[in-house]
Amino acid sequence: MLAVDNLSYSYGKIAVLRQISLEVKEGQITAILGPNGSGKSTLVNNIAGLLTPSAGSIYFKGQDITKLPPHERVKRGISVVPERRRLFDHLTVLENLKAGALTNRANLEGKLEEVYSLLPILKERGRQIVSTMSGGEQQVVALARGLMANPSVLILDEPLLGVQPSIVSDLIQDFKKISELGTSILLVEQNFFQVSRIMDWAYIMEHGEVTARGPAKEIIENPAVRTAYLGL
Ligand SMILES: Nc1ncnc2c1ncn2[C@@H]1O[C@H](COP(=O)(O)OP(=O)(O)OP(=O)(O)O)[C@@H](O)[C@H]1O
């Protein structure tokens, strides 16, 4: 449903992404796993339309979207929950959720109900100012805001970053639930162990290149990956 084809990106003269090709299949959780600085967020920003690739293309539902502006991509069904959440910290939970629905104003109340039933912790929190919430709670708000755009693909950039360990499992289960309800997910993370519990397909990214790819089982059993990411 979402495909990146031979995409390269440079910051000035520094090549950060080199000929990346990957695919997010409908109904699946696709993971991109890689260490700090491997180019994950740069890739996400290219898919979101915030950066323009120096080469290569991006396809969504069979159409070339490489040159579309970000809001147009959101309208078509690509919603990004950015790294470090980027919420409106001084606004309430409800105000943040409404901001997520800017491209999808029809049936706002219905969408809110849907998001609340999926993430019930938010139900009583509508009036809470986001900056007063814990990191994990804020991540749930970011997830909910991403869902308010009614996406067919939800892209999560390091959603487990800064989340206390006791909440990480809950978030992982939330991702699973969202996927089972029909939203495809591109999950970009460093936390191999947690993500490996729910991913269907994975790409390993290192120094701006995809160094391994395959179905979850194959990646989890890959000896090089086990050594690098699980210390086994
Ligand atoms: N605006 C920028 N100008 C120049 N170089 C940049 C810029 N943003 C990122 N880079 C460089 O691009 C490389 C990839 O960064 P990127 O943020 O995409 O990695 P990442 O995999 O998301 O890392 P992290 O896990 O820390 O979020 C890094 O070497 C980084 O220093």
Ligand SMILES: [Mg+2]
């Ligand atoms: Mg990043």
